[in-house]
Amino acid sequence: xxxPDGFVSPRISLPALAACAPLWxxxxxxxxxxxxxxxxxxxxxxxxxxxxxxTLVIPVPGGTSTHLxxxxxxxxxxxxxxxxxxxxxxxLVQALFFGAGGVTVLGVNALAMGLLGPLAGWLAWKxxxxxxxxxxxxxxxxxxTQVSTAxxxxxxxxxxxxxxxxxxxxxxxxxxxxxxPSLAVTGVVEGLYTVFALSLVRKARLRGVDD
Amino acid sequence: xxxxxxxxxxxxLLVAWAxxxxxxxxxxxxxxxxxxxxxxxxxxxxxxxxxxxxxxRAVLPVTAGLSLASIAFHRLATxxxxxxxxxxxxxxxxxxxxxxxxxxxxxVDLLRALAPYPTPSRLLVVTLAQIHALxxxxxxxxxxxxxxxxxxxxxxxxxxxxxxxxxxxxxxxxRNARDVGDAMRSRGF
Numbered sequence: 001x002x003x004p005d006g007f008v009s010p011r012i013s014l015p016a017l018a019a020c021a022p023l024w025x026x027x028x029x030x031x032x033x034x035x036x037x038x039x040x041x042x043x044x045x046x047x048x049x050x051x052x053x054x055t056l057v058i059p060v061p062g063g064t065s066t067h068l069x070x071x072x073x074x075x076x077x078x079x080x081x082x083x084x085x086x087x088x089x090x091x092l093v094q095a096l097f098f099g100a101g102g103v104t105v106l107g108v109n110a111l112a113m114g115l116l117g118p119l120a121g122w123l124a125w126k127x128x129x130x131x132x133x134x135x136x137x138x139x140x141x142x143x144x145t146q147v148s149t150a151x152x153x154x155x156x157x158x159x160x161x162x163x164x165x166x167x168x169x170x171x172x173x174x175x176x177x178x179x180x181p182s183l184a185v186t187g188v189v190e191g192l193y194t195v196f197a198l199s200l201v202r203k204a205r206l207r208g209v210d211d
Numbered sequence: 212x213x214x215x216x217x218x219x220x221x222x223x224l225l226v227a228w229a230x231x232x233x234x235x236x237x238x239x240x241x242x243x244x245x246x247x248x249x250x251x252x253x254x255x256x257x258x259x260x261x262x263x264x265x266x267x268r269a270v271l272p273v274t275a276g277l278s279l280a281s282i283a284f285h286r287l288a289t290x291x292x293x294x295x296x297x298x299x300x301x302x303x304x305x306x307x308x309x310x311x312x313x314x315x316x317x318x319v320d321l322l323r324a325l326a327p328y329p330t331p332s333r334l335l336v337v338t339l340a341q342i343h344a345l346x347x348x349x350x351x352x353x354x355x356x357x358x359x360x361x362x363x364x365x366x367x368x369x370x371x372x373x374x375x376x377x378x379x380x381x382x383x384x385x386r387n388a389r390d391v392g393d394a395m396r397s398r399g400f
Contacts, residue, residue, distance in 0.1 A: 004273050005312070006305030010237050032330060037400050040330065041391035044337030045384040052345040052380060056353070056373045058366050068373055089338060096316060099269035099309060103229065104236045166239045168297035169281045177280060189370055196374025204378045
């Protein structure tokens with residue numbers, strides 16, 4: 001789902017970074033500013049947790065595979081702003097140490113995967129949790145994937161529209177390559193995972209294992 | 212590869228790299244990208260083979276897949292082959308940014324460069340250490356599941372198992388966060 005380095009020009013990547021900067025500052029002040037001895041280990045371990053969840057690969061029909069995102073889970077368990085901060089750090093670690101995504105596209109990916117997707121899922125969960133908690137959790141996981149994918153797709157389509165010579169991939173190919181797997185597979189997997197994982201995390205909390 | 216010995220030189224190199232990759236991401240002309248690639252190869256000739264290989268592994272699957280799909284789509288839609296220049300420029304730009312990134316990160320000690328900024332450097336140390344610890348647990352859990360089943364587990368079993376792994380990792384992460392906090396306090400942070 002990442003936008004890789006070199007796929008969007010500074011005309012998109014710099015405004016995305018500019019949009020992220022105040023959000024990062026706000027999130028850092030809120031979660032790392034006061035009593036950082038208390039909060040820094042929590043942010044660090046949750047970032048590591050999100051990173052490791054993203055390494056869990058699920059095989060899907062057709063011989064290919066998808067991986068989990070897990071940021072939605074952090075947004076549901078804590079707050080979308082903390083999920084945004086952790087996902088931004090995950091993207092930075094992936095870009096610097098594992099060659100995935102990239103630093104020039106950090107803003108685009110953080111907005112898409114760290115903010116817009118989890119925020120949409122969190123709002124869906126808030127709206128649907130009264131009638132059915134499980135449906136709300138599935139909807140949150142599914143919707144967060146669709147919104148993240150749509151945001152990444154939007155950035156790539158905008159780049160193609162601004163300069164087709166820079167990103168020559170036709171919109172039909174971009175939409176098919178990203179939209180179909182997201183709608184058919186990745187969203188469903190993320191939705192199911194959110195239901196299973198959150199219920200088990202809550203059971204673990206009820207048993208008091210994380211006290 | 213050994214990094215420079217001066218933390219200020221590390222920081223200067225990081226700043227130059229950040230500016231450089233944004234400048235590279237603005238290039239679209241194949242000839243200019245070719246010149247930039249030659250300059251990058253000259254600047255980072257030590258360890259260039261390793262960085263090229265890492266960049267190719269990171270970049271080629273996505274760029275090649277999208278390019279082939281797009282070329283096939285263009286051929287089917289118009290009956291003609293599209294010009295190769297923009298595809299080559301896309302692959303070269305993505306590969307060049309990857310090459311510059313891996314080359315610079317091989318030469319820089321990130322933790323030493325971040326030393327004057329205690330919060331980011333502590334956050335990076337905690338995150339990397341916890342990634343290592345949690346990854347081991349996740350791998351063991353996944354291997355345990357595979358060894359217990361007579362056949363390769365299907366997607367549904369793996370998703371359910373991923374939920375279980377997450378609950379375990381979450382519990383461990385909460386404990387680790389408390390332990391790290393205690394360790395920091397005991398050292399006077």
